[in-house]
Amino acid sequence: MAQAAAVSLGQEVGRGPGAAAHAALARAHRDVLCPVGRPQDGEAHARRRLCRTARRALRRAGDPARRRAGSALLRARPAGRRPARAAAWSRPSQEEARPGALSVGSRKARPARARRGEDFDVRLLDGRRESLRYRVADGEEHLRLDQFLAKRLSWRSRTSARRLLDDGLVGLEGRSARASRRLKVGEIVSVTLPRPVRDEYLVQSQQDDMELPRLFEDAHLIGIDKPAGVPVHPSGRLLHLTVITALHRAYRDFDDPTKDVVPKLCHRLDLETSGVLVVAKNQRALLHVQKQFERRTVGKEYLVLVHGELVDESGLVDLPIGPTISGEVRNARAIRHDVGQASRTRWRVESRWKGYTRLHIELLTGRHHQIRVHMSAIGHPVVGDKIYGKDPELFIRHHARTLTEADLELLELPRQALHSHALEFDHPEAGAMRLESPWPPDLTAFTDGLEPLA
Template structure:
């Protein structure tokens, strides 16, 4: 069954394809232009055949999104590092390089494929992402919660929406922040030029609310170990906000400026360190800590040796 999206334009004049790209942040500009060409976009009940149409305040835009071709998911025997498990909930320590769910370019070999071989999963997460309550980027490591039942999925989703679940990360950034802590409250949306990237949108209406709390854990010369806490969960949020404040995550292939650090890393030095949530059935608080992966530990050891600092207690 096709999906539909219905929008009412407010206080913004822009070209149709650009305007839709700011609203449908999971779609590339080229995908949106193709929908327009296919006659899948209406403005005020009239099919709009051109991407150059100007959207004005008060216009109603209706988009028909064709149903994606869904391939049958296959269970795969991929090892899982389990931190917590019961009949309703599973918390894993995700390694770098593992995509969370099948998508374009990654039809198999994902965390979902591994989970299907391990246990039943909640069905309401979607055909291609059963049980997935929240996501981690491919090369971000650490704690991720999986719902085994629909009841658990709904409860965990509600916690994330209400901001009662606590997601804490550790990341190594370039440079040394001038203060010991802070809050980055800047909306994030799809980059206006490079649609594979996200960006801080200085015009708030073009982005979605994104709030990141941070504090310095350890200063390591021209690098800093930072503790991040998410208040919202936008795509690439910590990576985008870190770059925005002038201290991108070390080895981030998308948002750093290509600094060399002399340590072989599989991707950005960002780790989902601790996850705290209410159990969806017992209502007891669960706090799970994911050990730092070896490459992250090695990075810290190298940086500490360079500045002759004692080891952190983390």
């Protein structure tokens, strides 16, 4: 059938200009090349190819009428083709595939699932703020309300904005809020953002105003003494109780753009790592500091408590780090002499206890989990490390929230004993700068209970 259509099509294209040739080609396109319903197994590719060949041949033809006909074919679709095709190609429902199952098309039958851009406003980064107010500015008059929302809530689609309207979450002062409503300059549009479904049970009211100790702050940078257990940015099950969302709650001003400050992270720290964290208040400061991290000109010092008693007073670990070959922990690292990246860690002993040593670490490179991997490689893993410590399965059980009392005794600490002690870099205005954070109270309480060496 497809071959016959090809022969007929070739004959029609080869003829001179005329209504008969155009009509025949249109019939071939409608009835043969793009039929209603699902094509048979061997014909689908041939029909699509013939469609493309026919339309390209018409467009390349010398006759202007033919070129116009080809362009029309490119834009045209046979009437009624899409609904019929959708009905013919629809997959069997779950009732047909598995008796007694719930319908696929029923929204209520499926469990609630967070949709991208709707369960968490990633551009807003403000989990506590549940309502926004926007004033219609010059140039935005005569916009439809759904268009205005799609423009102002740029991280959401227009369909998502319509859903807010359908759910009654959008208000317009003095007038009803419907999608087709044309706006006027000076009108106030209020939007209520629903609480995310992913971590609503994790957000506690007393923690909404999380305190982040400041080590330094000016018009360009903020130096944070990050507590352990607080993520630096939204990820996984923790979306709102993070450093960056707390800073957005403190510095964003949506009502006055001249006072609106958008904090941005200059670098990151692991969830369980405490210490110095630098945040930029403007784009110039962000680029200035990030370039220094990229060029490895930032001095990075850590304090870490490890298992065992090191014999030497100082040393250098120079072992390449790459992805681990075995193990169930995603993004875990290992010493890889084949594909690993060059990694160097300089250390010196600060304090000693029976069975434990506190080290001062200087990172000469910045690989993922570098300190933890290197300390484990030399036989002195970080205390409380769930991935590279005494039992690699501890992290899996911790993630599944199935740690036993025996696991907690093996860990000794609820978090890894790793602390970002100091950062040295150039401030965008003041020049050389050093930020320091002392050994944190929770680790001090642990080391105070250790037996000192005689």
